[in-house]
Amino acid sequence: xxxxxxxxxxxxxxxxxxxxxxxxxxxxxxxxxxxxxxxxxxxxxxxxxxxxxxxxxxxxxxxxxxxxxxxxxxxxxxxxxxxxxxxxxxxxxxxxxxxxxxxxxxxxxxxxxxxxxxxxxxxxxxxxxxxxxxxxxxxxxxxxxxxxxxxxxxxxxxxxxxxxxxxxxxxxxxxxxxxxxxxxxxxxxxxxxxxxxxxxxxxxxxxxxxxxxxxxxxxxxxxxxxxxxxxxxxxxxxxxxxxxxxxxxxxxxxxxxxxxxxxxxxxxxxxxxxxxxxxxxxxxxxxxxxxxxxxxxxxxxxxxxxxxx
Amino acid sequence: xxxxxxxxxxxxxxxxxxxxxxxxxxxxxxxxxxxxxxxxxxxxxxxxxxxxxxxxxxxxxxxxxxxxxxxxxxxxxxxxxxxxxxxxxxxxxxxxxxxxxxxxxxxxxxxxxxxxxxxxxxxxxxxxxxxxxxxxxxxxxxxxxxxxxxxxxxxxxxxxxxxxxxxxxxxxxxxxxxxxxxxxxxxxxxxxxxxxxxxxxxxxxxxxxxxxxxxxxxxxxx
Numbered sequence: 358x359x360x361x362x363x364x365x366x367x368x369x370x371x372x373x374x375x376x377x378x379x380x381x382x383x384x385x386x387x388x389x390x391x392x393x394x395x396x397x398x399x400x401x402x403x404x405x406x407x408x409x410x411x412x413x414x415x416x417x418x419x420x421x422x423x424x425x426x427x428x429x430x431x432x433x434x435x436x437x438x439x440x441x442x443x444x445x446x447x448x449x450x451x452x453x454x455x456x457x458x459x460x461x462x463x464x465x466x467x468x469x470x471x472x473x474x475x476x477x478x479x480x481x482x483x484x485x486x487x488x489x490x491x492x493x494x495x496x497x498x499x500x501x502x503x504x505x506x507x508x509x510x511x512x513x514x515x516x517x518x519x520x521x522x523x524x525x526x527x528x529x530x531x532x533x534x535x536x537x538x539x540x541x542x543x544x545x546x547x548x549x550x551x552x553x554x555x556x557x558x559x560x561x562x563x564x565x566x567x568x569x570x571x572x573x574x575x576x577x578x579x580x581x582x583x584x585x586x587x588x589x590x591x592x593x594x595x596x597x598x599x600x601x602x603x604x605x606x607x608x609x610x611x612x613x614x615x616x617x618x619x620x621x622x623x624x625x626x627x628x629x630x631x632x633x634x635x636x637x638x639x640x641x642x643x644x645x646x647x648x649x650x651x652x653x654x655x656x657x658x659x660x661x662x663x664x665x666x
Numbered sequence: 667x668x669x670x671x672x673x674x675x676x677x678x679x680x681x682x683x684x685x686x687x688x689x690x691x692x693x694x695x696x697x698x699x700x701x702x703x704x705x706x707x708x709x710x711x712x713x714x715x716x717x718x719x720x721x722x723x724x725x726x727x728x729x730x731x732x733x734x735x736x737x738x739x740x741x742x743x744x745x746x747x748x749x750x751x752x753x754x755x756x757x758x759x760x761x762x763x764x765x766x767x768x769x770x771x772x773x774x775x776x777x778x779x780x781x782x783x784x785x786x787x788x789x790x791x792x793x794x795x796x797x798x799x800x801x802x803x804x805x806x807x808x809x810x811x812x813x814x815x816x817x818x819x820x821x822x823x824x825x826x827x828x829x830x831x832x833x834x835x836x837x838x839x840x841x842x843x844x845x846x847x848x849x850x851x852x853x854x855x856x857x858x859x860x861x862x863x864x865x866x867x868x869x870x871x872x873x874x875x876x877x878x879x880x881x882x883x884x885x886x887x888x
Contacts, residue, residue: 443867465827468819468837486824487867502867520828525849531862532825547828593836594828
């Protein structure tokens with residue numbers, strides 16, 4: 358075991374893994390994180406904590422990860438390259454590991470122009486691939502980026518994102534290969550609505566044998582309304598088929614339709630060779646996660662041996 | 667070249683509000699090319715400031731001068747006499763020019779009339795774009811002659827982020843994705859393998875992060 362995290366044990370045990378996202382609040386309160394964690398902890402294997410998502414200042418993902426652990430679940434701490442240089446990133450990784458965090462998701466980060474501090478200076482001292490490599494070298498070689506050695510290494514299960522819908526399409530699989538080469542253990546993809554295009558991407562992934570070198574979890578977003586889905590379809594890097602937009606528009610009960618669509622997508626993803634789990638990003642709708650997990654037939658979650666190997 | 671653009675007139679007027687006599691200094695190099703601080707703009711700025719003053723019922727005496735360039739002391743000699751009679755110098759050079767004038771005249775108030783924007787070039791008449799981030803260690807041989815340090819909004823070194831769509835950057839549909847440009851160019855040159863290779867973290871000590879920089883060429887010294 359690289360990290361001994363529950364998520365790693367679930368995936369290594371051949372189970373179809375389930376993670377879900379919790380967005381930390383724009384306040385100094387842990388209440389929402391604890392509430393959502395307690396509500397979904399029996400239905401997911403780990404909980405992702407976003408790192409100032411869309412460049413909006415929120416409670417830090419390191420602190421949020423600790424709140425999740427206290428509430429009885431396992432965190433996946435997200436970390437972006439936007440706000441910290443290599444000194445701060447490595448420091449936070451050591452700190453998080455010392456607090457018991459065992460999963461990290463390495464991201465580039467949304468540009469600050471999207472957020473509530475568009476006048477901020479960005480950092481991007483590292484990119485996401487360099488961050489993956491840095492965590493791997495810390496864990497496996499006990500080395501910092503500068504080459505110096507550390508006594509106790511952070512045991513992290515290293516995650517990365519992949520966007521099968523970004524451009525250039527032909528390069529997207531190569532980018533995944535670069536992430537795997539750099540040391541990614543698992544992948545959580547961008548939200549999938551266009552399953553056909555995702556399947557095409559997976560085909561290319563399998564052609565390169567990458568599905569055997571990294572655990573790929575498909576990302577899904579349950580959508581509450583037609584308006585929300587229409588907005589999402591305008592976000593760069595997102596592709597939503599017109600047929601789904603039409604379904605949401607025509608729905609009498611849009612929330613129910615949103616859940617239905619999400620569950621259908623999960624079922625389709627499970628049929629695709631090489632997909633090892635699902636990552637549910639119920640933004641501002643965390644309470645729906647257990648329903649989706651149950652309706653997708655993914656409940657109860659597997660029991661995995663607690664022993665840290 | 668250095669690309670700059672003029673500050674709003676009101677901002678410049680505010681900077682010189684206490685002055686009665688000003689010397690407006692243009693520059694015949696980059697800022698002339700990008701039409702921000704050449705001889706012509708010096709005349710326009712002086713006239714505009716003078717008219718604003720007149721409206722307020724006060725006089726502004728101004729004179730304009732446009733040396734070959736502001737970033738070399740020998741070309742600033744033409745200012746030596748002129749600055750004796752003024753309360754303030756308004757530099758229409760880039761930030762380098764403003765500082766060279768300030769350094770030359772320790773007792774003189776010098777203010778900038780331009781915002782210095784970037785290292786770039788003319789892409790069409792009246793349009794200038796950024797091309798160089800002055801990072802101190804050029805990598806253009808690895809990226810097909812397109813700089814991701816300055817043209818990718820996140821300065822990524824290992825390919826496009828997930829926000830690249832239809833060749834455009836996530837921050838603005840008017841901004842090209844630098845990595846799409848790099849990809850297309852390397853593909854055309856049959857050198858895509860350059861994009862598959864891992865690029866390690868950059869040595870930023872060669873950029874301004876390492877402190878103010880200096881270039882010394884021994885054989886050029888007298």
